[in-house]
Amino acid sequence: MDGLIGRDERYWEDPFSFLPERFLGSKLDYRGQDFEYIPFGAGRRICTGLPLAVRMVHLMLASLVHSFNWKLPVGTNPHDIDMTEQFGVTLKKATPLHAIAVVDE
Numbered sequence: 001m002d003g004l005i006g007r008d009e010r011y012w013e014d015p016f017s018f019l020p021e022r023f024l025g026s027k028l029d030y031r032g033q034d035f036e037y038i039p040f041g042a043g044r045r046i047c048t049g050l051p052l053a054v055r056m057v058h059l060m061l062a063s064l065v066h067s068f069n070w071k072l073p074v075g076t077n078p079h080d081i082d083m084t085e086q087f088g089v090t091l092k093k094a095t096p097l098h099a100i101a102v103v104d105e
């Protein structure tokens with residue numbers, strides 16, 4: 001449902017474009033107050049892991065980006081990566097991304 005709301009042109013400008021900068025300076029509250037943006041759900045069944053998630057997700061991502069260089073398997077053209085989405089409880093890539101973590105010596 002979040003995915004459908006997030007693609008609704010009544011609430012989002014250019015909803016099909018990946019524009020994370022749309023949130024810069026935004027007053028939207030991700031904690032279930034603004035119903036056009038409810039990544040953790042809302043109300044009585046809102047995600048109980050929200051406080052942990054908002055503290056951890058950016059740290060995990062930053063650690064991965066900071067600790068490794070990332071490359072694609074030999075022969076993979078970045079333009080050929082299948083970005084098809086697979087619908088489910090969460091939206092994920094239909095074809096998993098194979099990325100190789102490289103440790104600098």
Ligand code: HEM
Nearest residue numbers: 038039040041042043044045046047048049050052053057
């Ligand atoms: C970015 C990370 C996360 C996102 C986007 C997310 C999102 C969600 C969403 C959309 C729901 C459904 C809410 C509803 O039914 O209205 C949910 C439920 C839930 N989440 Fe998360 N979640 C995240 C991380 C976590 C973490 C780290 C934990 C636990 C450590 C967690 C535990 C739960 C539990 C237990 C429920 C069920 C709550 C209930 O039904 O009463 N989540 N989450």
